[in-house]
Amino acid sequence: MPRIVIVGGGFGGLAAVKALKNTPAEITLIDRTNHHLFQPLLYQVATSALSPAQIGSPLRGILRNQKNATVLLGEVTGVDKDKKCVFFRDADRQNIPVSYDYLILATGATHSYFGHPEFEKYAPGLKNLGDAAAIRNNILEAFERAETEEDPTRRRELLTFVLVGAGPTGVEMAGAIAVLVRSTLRSEFRRIDSSTARVVLVDMAPRILGTFSENLSEAATRRLVKLGVEIRLGHSVDLVDAEGVVVAGERIASKTVVWTAGVAPSPAGKWLKVETDRAGRVLVQPDLSVPEYPQVFVVGDTASIQKGKPLPGVAQVAIHHGRYAGKLIHRRILGKSALRPFSYFDKGSLAVVGKGFAVLQTRKVHLSGRLAWLVWAVVHLEFLETSSLRLTVFLQWIWTYFSGQRGAQLIVSPREMPKTEPPLRVAASGN
Numbered sequence: 119m120p121r122i123v124i125v126g127g128g129f130g131g132l133a134a135v136k137a138l139k140n141t142p143a144e145i146t147l148i149d150r151t152n153h154h155l156f157q158p159l160l161y162q163v164a165t166s167a168l169s170p171a172q173i174g175s176p177l178r179g180i181l182r183n184q185k186n187a188t189v190l191l192g193e194v195t196g197v198d199k200d201k202k203c204v205f206f207r208d209a210d211r212q213n214i215p216v217s218y219d220y221l222i223l224a225t226g227a228t229h230s231y232f233g234h235p236e237f238e239k240y241a242p243g244l245k246n247l248g249d250a251a252a253i254r255n256n257i258l259e260a261f262e263r264a265e266t267e268e269d270p271t272r273r274r275e276l277l278t279f280v281l282v283g284a285g286p287t288g289v290e291m292a293g294a295i296a297v298l299v300r301s302t303l304r305s306e307f308r309r310i311d312s313s314t315a316r317v318v319l320v321d322m323a324p325r326i327l328g329t330f331s332e333n334l335s336e337a338a339t340r341r342l343v344k345l346g347v348e349i350r351l352g353h354s355v356d357l358v359d360a361e362g363v364v365v366a367g368e369r370i371a372s373k374t375v376v377w378t379a380g381v382a383p384s385p386a387g388k389w390l391k392v393e394t395d396r397a398g399r400v401l402v403q404p405d406l407s408v409p410e411y412p413q414v415f416v417v418g419d420t421a422s423i424q425k426g427k428p429l430p431g432v433a434q435v436a437i438h439h440g441r442y443a444g445k446l447i448h449r450r451i452l453g454k455s456a457l458r459p460f461s462y463f464d465k466g467s468l469a470v471v472g473k474g475f476a477v478l479q480t481r482k483v484h485l486s487g488r489l490a491w492l493v494w495a496v497v498h499l500e501f502l503e504t505s506s507l508r509l510t511v512f513l514q515w516i517w518t519y520f521s522g523q524r525g526a527q528l529i530v531s532p533r534e535m536p537k538t539e540p541p542l543r544v545a546a547s548g549n
């Protein structure tokens with residue numbers, strides 16, 4: 119049986135495994151997490167609208183009926199493309215080898231701090247469930263601390279939230295935080311007025327949602343302003359530290375800064391020691407294989423096709439890539455004719471801006487408002503991995519829409535007991 123190793127159970131990798139369902143082969147899917155994650159709704163976990171379990175599905179559960187697929191939990195650290203071997207590590211061991219006849223790398227992307235890795239400590243990015251839970255903790259803790267804070271300046275800092283990056287994720291986060299502070303939290307705090315919280319969206323670009331048309335960008339801007347979001351454009355962030363950010367020489371004091379500004383591809387290009395584009399994505403051939411290694415494929419956010427216009431780093435592209443690579447390998451194994459080069463039809467883009475408002479852009483249609491939001495909701499429900507997720511997310515959205523209450527307004531960070539606190543003494547009865 120041919121051995122197919124697929125690294126990454128995100129949109130691209132999972133689509134490839136599924137495309138190989140009827141292939142007479144041994145498929146090994148390796149991922150460093152045990153779940154497939156629906157990243158487009160991560161911002162809803164970060165803003166307490168959904169719980170982590172509503173956007174993640176265990177890979178073993180998804181593939182339980184696909185008997186030719188085995189799931190391994192581990193982090194891939196290298197590839198020897200000449201010996202056809204992938205190396206991964208798990209909690210106990212390093213450099214565990216897995217041999218392959220075909221390899222698909224679908225390891226996605228991570229945050230990019232544009233040469234300022236020191237910003238990460240103070241401005242976490244939003245890429246996985248751990249990030250989303252940490253940001254949710256930060257936001258909710260800021261309100262809790264503000265409720266007990268006497269100093270108005272410190273209180274102001276605690277109630278200032280800065281989003282760096284005005285692409286879809288930054289805009290969606292800004293809108294969601296604005297709705298959270300002006301509706302849900304307003305009735306829950308007694309000593310602070312949560313609706314006075316500042317939400318500041320910063321970007322060096324001249325407009326928000328730069329990949330959308332100007333009229334949709336303006337519609338989204340108007341909506342954010344109506345929600346009370348301050349938008350600072352045309353300047354990059356000079357500094358991020360424990361006190362907040364500095365933009366164009368002005369300090370914005372804040373205890374919660376979120377980085378949504380840039381992404382960098384996974385190190386797949388370094389593992390393979392092959393040519394990459396300027397961003398670091400592997401330059402693949404029109405059939406998504408690596409030059410001179412027709413049995414090695416790279417798909418999704420970490421790949422760039424050598425010729426033609428670069429495709430956007432979105433889920434649709436990754437899914438199409440994954441399906442294509444899976445089908446191609448299936449045909450090769452069965453000795454069938456090759457596929458035509460990969461081609462992509464862009465169905466359009468969507469971004470949600472607060473409650474009941476989205477922008478939608480396709481080749482023919484530019485739409486903003488409630489109808490676009492309904493389309494957004496249907497599309498996102500449709501792409502969730504399982505029916506149970508679709509059902510729970512749908513019910514949660516309905517509940518939140520009408521009640522204003524959140525699905526997961528929980529601070530779950532492990533807390534240390536204060537070090538100065540004397541140990542508790544329990545008096546024995548009778549003493």
Ligand SMILES: Cc1cc2nc3c(=O)[nH]c(=O)nc-3n(C[C@H](O)[C@H](O)[C@H](O)COP(=O)(O)OP(=O)(O)OC[C@H]3O[C@@H](n4cnc5c(N)ncnc54)[C@H](O)[C@@H]3O)c2cc1C
Nearest residue numbers: 126128129130149150157158194226418419431432433436
């Ligand atoms: C916050 C956010 C919002 C987004 N919103 C949208 C949206 O609204 N619409 C849209 O179309 N796209 C959106 N995207 C982009 C979309 O999620 C990506 O384009 C898509 O996930 C790329 O798919 P992929 O398969 O390349 O990578 P991913 O889906 O990221 O999957 C990569 C997988 O590889 C695993 N992995 C990585 N490195 C290793 C390793 N060394 N060893 C083992 N496993 C590894 C990861 O755990 C992960 O499971 C969003 C992304 C983010 C972060």
